[in-house]
Amino acid sequence: MREPKKVDCAYVEERVQRFLDGELSEQEADELRFHLDACAHCIDGADLIETYRRLVQRSCACQAPESLRLRIVSQLRSVHVTHVQIHRP
Ligand SMILES: [Zn+2]
Incomplete structure (x- = not known):
């Protein structure tokens, strides 16, 4: 092999976005899978996108509108740290 x-x-x-969309060639997809297997840095980003895709798939059988998809993807790219806000009475 x-x-x-x-x-x-x-x-x-x-390429990760096109990878998840299934738009890469088989060879490129293999290269990404191989890298993602070993690289925690990249798997973080890929996980976020995967999670979003599962949410979309679960909540709706149809495709998310392109505008929503692009907005979420651009937000995912800019997310580095999340913070929790506690509301006190
Ligand atoms: Zn990497």
């Missing part, structure tokens, strides 16, 4: 070539994080970040 051939091993996919090693790719770096920037390469993966560039």
Whole structure:
């Protein structure tokens, strides 16, 4: 079995969205899977996108409108830290 070539994080970040959309070639998808298996940094980003996709799929059998998809994706890209706000009476 051939091993996919090693790719770096920037390469993966560039392609992860198309990877999840199933738009990459088989070879590119293999490269990403191989990298994501080993890279905690990239899996964080991919997890966020996956989670969003599952939510969308579960709540609605139809596709999310393109505008909503783009808005969520751009938010995901800008999320680094979440914080919890506690409301006191
Ligand atoms: Zn990486």
